[in-house]
Amino acid sequence: MDLSAKADKTTIFTVVKVGADRINLLAYDGKYVSASGNKGDQLLRWATTPSEWEAFVVFEAMMVPAIRGANIGGWLVFERWMNPGLYNNPPRWKDGTMFRLKSATTSKYVTAKNYGGTTIICKDATQGYDGIFFLRTNGARKYQVRVQGTQFWALSGSSVVAGSPNPTKKLSDFLFQFKDSTLTLVRIVAPNGKLLRATAAGDLVADGTSKSWSGDTAFIVTITGTRDDEWQLSASLGSRATSYISSYRAAYLTEADFAYMRRQGLNAARIPIPYWVMQDPKPEYPWAAGTRERLDWAFAMGKKYGIRIWLSLHVLPGTQSGTYGSRDSLTLWPQRANYQKSLQLVEWLGKRYGGKSEFLGIGLVNEPAAPWVYGIQSGVTLPFLKRYYTAGYAALRKGAKCAFMSMEGRIGSNIWEMHWHLYDNVHTNVILESHFYNVFNPELVNNKGMTAAQEVQYTSTTMPAKIKDYQQFGRPLLVGEFSNAMAHPDDNYQAAFGKAQLQAFGTAQAGWFFWSLKHNISLGWEHWSFVKSREKGWLPQKSAGVWW
Numbered sequence: 136m137d138l139s140a141k142a143d144k145t146t147i148f149t150v151v152k153v154g155a156d157r158i159n160l161l162a163y164d165g166k167y168v169s170a171s172g173n174k175g176d177q178l179l180r181w182a183t184t185p186s187e188w189e190a191f192v193v194f195e196a197m198m199v200p201a202i203r204g205a206n207i208g209g210w211l212v213f214e215r216w217m218n219p220g221l222y223n224n225p226p227r228w229k230d231g232t233m234f235r236l237k238s239a240t241t242s243k244y245v246t247a248k249n250y251g252g253t254t255i256i257c258k259d260a261t262q263g264y265d266g267i268f269f270l271r272t273n274g275a276r277k278y279q280v281r282v283q284g285t286q287f288w289a290l291s292g293s294s295v296v297a298g299s300p301n302p303t304k305k306l307s308d309f310l311f312q313f314k315d316s317t318l319t320l321v322r323i324v325a326p327n328g329k330l331l332r333a334t335a336a337g338d339l340v341a342d343g344t345s346k347s348w349s350g351d352t353a354f355i356v357t358i359t360g361t362r363d364d365e366w367q368l369s370a371s372l373g374s375r376a377t378s379y380i381s382s383y384r385a386a387y388l389t390e391a392d393f394a395y396m397r398r399q400g401l402n403a404a405r406i407p408i409p410y411w412v413m414q415d416p417k418p419e420y421p422w423a424a425g426t427r428e429r430l431d432w433a434f435a436m437g438k439k440y441g442i443r444i445w446l447s448l449h450v451l452p453g454t455q456s457g458t459y460g461s462r463d464s465l466t467l468w469p470q471r472a473n474y475q476k477s478l479q480l481v482e483w484l485g486k487r488y489g490g491k492s493e494f495l496g497i498g499l500v501n502e503p504a505a506p507w508v509y510g511i512q513s514g515v516t517l518p519f520l521k522r523y524y525t526a527g528y529a530a531l532r533k534g535a536k537c538a539f540m541s542m543e544g545r546i547g548s549n550i551w552e553m554h555w556h557l558y559d560n561v562h563t564n565v566i567l568e569s570h571f572y573n574v575f576n577p578e579l580v581n582n583k584g585m586t587a588a589q590e591v592q593y594t595s596t597t598m599p600a601k602i603k604d605y606q607q608f609g610r611p612l613l614v615g616e617f618s619n620a621m622a623h624p625d626d627n628y629q630a631a632f633g634k635a636q637l638q639a640f641g642t643a644q645a646g647w648f649f650w651s652l653k654h655n656i657s658l659g660w661e662h663w664s665f666v667k668s669r670e671k672g673w674l675p676q677k678s679a680g681v682w683w
Contacts, residue, residue, distance in 0.1 A: 199566065199611045200495065200539075202646025203682055204403030204445065205396065205665045206616060207433070209654050210388050211426055212407040212449045212459055215363035217654040217663075221383060222363055227318055228278070228311070230370060231362025231463040232270040235261070238333035239320070239353035245339060247282040247297045255288060255295040257333045264511075267359055269463045271302070272370070279307045281463060284511050290326050293342045314348050322352050365409070365450075366462045369421040376423040384429050392652065393436040399669065400677030403495060404442050405615065405648040406433060407449035409460055410476065413483045434491055443495035445539075445648070446484060447615070452476040455515065456504040456546065466504045469514035474523065482530040489535030496539030498568055498615060499527040505546040515545055521556050528562055539645075541568035541613050554610055566645050567605070570616035571598070573632075579622035587625035591632050598639040606644055613645035619662040619673050629662075633674040637681050649674075 160168040209217030236245035243257035246266040261267075264283040271279040271287075279302040280288040287302040288295055288309065299307070309331075310324035323331040325341035330352040332343030343352040369376045396404065408430060411418035415427035437444045450460035453467030467473055481499060488494040503520055504513035524542050531540055542565065544552040550569050557565045573579055579590060605612050617640060619633050640647040649665045661667035668674045675681045 204648045205652035208651030213365040233360035236354045251282040251286040251297040380423040381425040393440040397440045405445040409450035437493040447498040449501045466513040485531040486534030498541045568613045568615040574620040587628040594635040611644035614640045614647040616650040
């Protein structure tokens with residue numbers, strides 16, 4: 136549809152009401168306007184028959200497409216819990232492994248004095264993160280060890296210090312020699328060739344020579360956490376990563392899945408994507424190539440089956456939350472180089488897909504970090520996030536003139552923190568996004584006396600009231616993620632809960648995306664799969680009159 140400078144019969148539309156707050160627009164030639172298009176000023180294209188698919192939500196001065204969709208999780212961005220078959224016998228000691236060390240002779244814990252910045256010492260007890268370290272692999276049994284901040288172990292004379300955020304092989308490569316396959320007792324060779332030794336005075340020094348497993352150079356190891364995301368998978372696969380991952384992706388999501396979405400009445404798919412989609416066919420280490428090819432294919436399938444595509448930036452350079460795509464749980468996204476690369480990604484996506492009729496919108500960052508992550512400041516401050524959204528909007532509009540853009544607040548922060556940002560007559564088609572998971576909602580989880588029936592009642596009454604409150608000043612809300620998992624699970628109430636959620640989230644003016652369309656878990660976790668929830672009758676079908 137073109138924009139016209141003069142009014143005539145082509146600029147006059149008849150409003151056809153199809154719901155309490157939804158309309159169709161009927162043109163002079165008997166055709167209906169659809170929200171599927173998105174090319175320059177051609178935001179809309181013609182549809183021959185009216186339906187919910189061509190409906191708009193009337194919300195102040197903005198017409199918002201009523202999304203009823205599913206996330207394509209575990210496809211272009213991996214999560215081990217969704218893709219367990221991908222991770223066959225992963226190494227226990229890998230990038231991101233979190234561990235503690237205790238001297239086998241003094242029983243004192245290795246800790247970072249003052250949480251980093253000075254020396255590594257041994258003391259009777261830790262105070263939390265001062266005694267937890269993060270691994271980075273750097274060759275066979277060679278590791279670089281990070282304290283809770285951005286500082287790595289380094290050798291200074293015979294002392295071990297935590298200072299530099301830029302580790303070098305010469306000063307920061309430590310060789311781990313385990314006693315046996317249990318990996319519970321270790322000697323550590325420092326860059327000077329000497330063994331680390333715990334002294335009676337509580338120092339950690341690199342001058343040891345004893346090879347005894349009961350001597351002062353032996354340390355008891357306790358793994359406190361691991362990372363099992365795409366970085367670890369790709370790094371472990373090495374040169375096989377591209378062929379292995381490409382084969383998996385081609386089999387995981389097929390044309391039949393898009394046909395299924397259409398049959399079920401879904402009209403959109405939210406696709407989590409990583410930043411290296413822009414770098415194909417030669418992405419940086421350790422990522423596999425082929426992401427762009429699969430995303431292009433998804434757009435083609437979306438066009439064929441009438442499934443509009445919403446992109447979600449789940450992995451930004453440096454990672455925005457220390458989770459998806461993270462090497463060792465650091466949140467380095469706010470660094471200048473990563474920030475600039477993120478804006479380049481947004482511009483590239485807008486230019487590549489902005490002219491496609493099936494491109495509906497984009498979330499510029501998925502679940503940005505809370506102010507503190509693993510005991511350190513993430514750097515994702517509110518001013519930084521607002522600056523990114525402002526610059527991201529400008530970058531997107533260089534290629535996608537009318538695509539919708541959603542903004543999320545930081546994890547754990549008040550949903551209102553982004554409400555008034557970019558809310559003016561200049562920044563068009565900008566909406567809010569939030570994720571609602573009952574199973575993670577402290578208000579419900581911490582209410583130990585709540586029953587499943589009461590949780591369903593809460594979802595039916597309290598949740599719509601909250602959504603109404605969020606939208607009271609004219610800003611549409613998109614429920615970007617929710618699942619069928621309950622805080623107080625009871626299969627006898629699962630169908631009622633699913634129905635209550637669709638009714639509640641249907642009041643979000645921009646609509647909803649279920650997490651996820653599917654996953655590759657053979658047993659359990661059905662609550663996180665739209666396909667399996669429908670098979671079990673936990674989600675009503677579209678014809679039940681609940682969706683719209």
